[in-house]
Amino acid sequence: MWRVFFTSAVVAVVVRSAMNWCKSGKCGHFGSGGFIIWDISGGQEDYSFQEFLPMAIIGVIGGLLGALFNQLTLYITSWRRNSLHKKGNRVKILEVCIISLVTSAISFGLPLLRRCSQCPDSEGIECPRPPGTDGNFVNFHCTKDREYNDLATIFFNTQDDAIRNLFSAKTFHEYSAQSLVIFLVMFYSLAVVTFGTAVPAGQFVPGIMIGSTYGRLVGMFVVKFYQKLNVEEGTDVILGYALLGAASFLGGSMRMTVSLCVIMVEITNNLQLLPLIMLVLLISKSVGDFFNKGLYEEQAQLKGIPLLESRPKLYMRNMTVREVCKNQKVVSIARIAKVGEIISVLRSTKHNGFPVVDQGYNGETHVIGLILRSHLLVLLQSKLDFQNNPFPCEMRGISNRHLSDFVKPISSKGMSIEEIHLSEDEMELYLDLAPFLNPCPYIVPEDMSLAKVYNLFRQLGLRHIFVVPRPSRVMGLITRKDLLVEESDSSATVELQSTSVRDQHQDRRANGRHTHLEHPLLDSLLVQE
């Protein structure tokens, strides 16, 4: 958190000075645009109770459209994953090309069908915009003086400027309701189709586009309705409605509340509307939750990412872990195992982690840790640690290995057991797993409720947990106070501990037996396991 915070502070300062430098024209079109900040300070300052109903309607629309968006993208993405994208990379590229073509055709063709509109008479508005500039009132195919095409004004703009225009209160009559509806339908469909193609595409700015379009629509109807009722209502309210629409669609689709609220306030630089954004987000999220899960959760689930929700299900309270692993057959690996045995275990199962058991002097077995499939594969592939005899390895492993050997490159899919080819001789060699295992995975007694285990997984970000029999005795009881170190005696403790660690290291080297203290090599890798 602290590092992210510092980095973003530095980024903000650097970007600001770079933009100042670019304003002098030294970097061409590169510096234009800038922050995604829509200053809407010219808009409404206050709101009345009669506006709560249209705002609630915006929230409901946002929830419905957002939930529909999630459902449609889910269907299309799952179809892509399961059939389309399996046909190879060329299909992916072809798909992107087709979608680009369709998008271009729609963006260019639809404005052609619209009639030209008369420019407003207000001063201070350039209409149509001068050629070669970005901005409002695009004339497009309108050849007459002081005419513009309102649909082209949305389509033929950077999304940045288009949103600024949609949020703008100065241009109340710029867009006809018809154009806004056409744009909404087309843009929504294109957003659904584009999401999940093989190009990196954000979901945020399109979401604001969609939301602010129907927000502005609702705002226009409200203004007209109140004008009929002769209620005083400035045209500047559409600005607030566009903003609330954007918030409601993002809320209905992504289902974030607090963070979205902060984001909306940040990008509009307006705290006045905060409570309204809150209420609209709550409504749209509730409506959306009625139908399906949030966009990112749906997609994560589709990708097979085991994302745990923040709270355990209710029935988990009444279920013990014993019931969950009743039908499990635990596959253990001996501390010093034959390479061939390890290979056959890895081939016959799909588990990602295995308990490692060892026999003590008295013949009793006990569990000495957890080894990951990925680490086993690394060991098998490198062959460095194979040994001829089935005796402990005297911690040779530590000096042979670097932490980076066990780290999976982020771009790769990880190794598979099929990639490992060993000779018959090598199969007969032994491997001592002690230096490479996680000596102390978290354990739970067999009759703990599943809800508690759920919390353990979720809070600590675990991947595996051992279920063990109910303990026969308690060796100690740790309380919070035991973990608090007084300022005065902490240095003494550290010194004491570092000696004791050194002693243990010597002990370990001396008798060659593995103690279960975490050793430095895999420590940082294993801290989350």
Place this chain on the structure above:
Amino acid sequence: MWRVFFTSAVVAVVVRSAMNWCKSGKCGHFGSGGFIIWDISGGQEDYSFQEFLPMAIIGVIGGLLGALFNQLTLYITSWRRNSLHKKGNRVKILEVCIISLVTSAISFGLPLLRRCSQCPDSEGIECPRPPGTDGNFVNFHCTKDREYNDLATIFFNTQDDAIRNLFSAKTFHEYSAQSLVIFLVMFYSLAVVTFGTAVPAGQFVPGIMIGSTYGRLVGMFVVKFYQKLNVEEGTDVILGYALLGAASFLGGSMRMTVSLCVIMVEITNNLQLLPLIMLVLLISKSVGDFFNKGLYEEQAQLKGIPLLESRPKLYMRNMTVREVCKNQKVVSIARIAKVGEIISVLRSTKHNGFPVVDQGYNGETHVIGLILRSHLLVLLQSKLDFQNNPFPCEMRGISNRHLSDFVKPISSKGMSIEEIHLSEDEMELYLDLAPFLNPCPYIVPEDMSLAKVYNLFRQLGLRHIFVVPRPSRVMGLITRKDLLVEESDSSATVELQSTSVRDQHQDRRANGRHTHLEHPLLDSLLVQE
């Protein structure tokens, strides 16, 4: 989070409408003041590189003054706790009275010693302020026309207005440097003395007062210095400096970064200065951290609250829990114990939790749970569950008890063993603890590193953890996937589980033996244990 979010949205709307109603004058002075929002949009819009040095200086000053503040309040509060406040409640009241008197004397006396200043000639400023209003330019003892007392302008104002004036760029020459220094010293000393008295007093607004005072001082010096160098520099920068000063003092004292940043942006309604606030907060926090801990951490430690820092100390990685509880003697209680025995255990120890052990049919003991001292005291005081025979109680306990029996009222200090008086006969009765214990506290194996246990405590908010011997076998291995319920089969699972729970309940009632499933009574109490 969700509930808090909703509540604050409702609060914001209600307050806003209540304030609108109050503006019509129907609620006297009650509605004046309002939000703690200082709109500083009239201030500087941009900043240059040459201003980074003075801003860094503000950060350093904030860190130093904040650390000093924490240290001084720590000394004074610990003296108060250990000697002054032990003399009784009258002393507390007397202390508050004396501090109030001193504060009043200083606030009234110091401005008397200052000379009167000439009002500025700018238009649009009422100087001196009309009698009976709150605002700028207090004339106090200045009898001449168009004169005011600058020290009185700070002291004789609501803190709300005083901060608004300190942040104001319109009144550059309102305060002389001398007055600001005097105010800073006096207000700082008073804040140190007042903190921790027996009156509820916030730390936020005084912090902003102190910070903005020296921030404005630095700003004044910067403007003067740049004027000498003939560098163009508007007087409006002092506004930003006052704001940064406030942020730096709060950061140096409370050591929050991200949250303080958001708060400062919210109360000033200004995003332009966000990166600067970030940098100043980072500097002041780092400088402060060099000397001592944050204000709240120091005070929590003084109060004996076992607050764990976010990360374990480094040496904990190399230390096992076995070493921590090496010298512990674990005091267990039998499942069915004599009342007299329980009393003697509670008298002879100070532990807050005890393992409960039970003997199986084959004579083997096993740990069946953890019971809290506070729950034992409730059982002993009510005497409802005492029984004549040492046999299991057939879950009678559940029907006798309500959850609220075991909840400690928030205003009380909790029961003590001295308050419980039992007759000789009652001492000979038995108590079956099975229905009242936490059947599954979290356990860790003896050779887990202390760092991991630390994370467990911190992330799950635990109070006790059992240290158990290294397990002899693994009964199962739970992974994240086991905890994910597919949308389609969740209802089926719930049904399946609810039957199995019902079965178990019947089993339990039938043979009168306690199974270790969590029962509904203490479930919600124990979920965090």
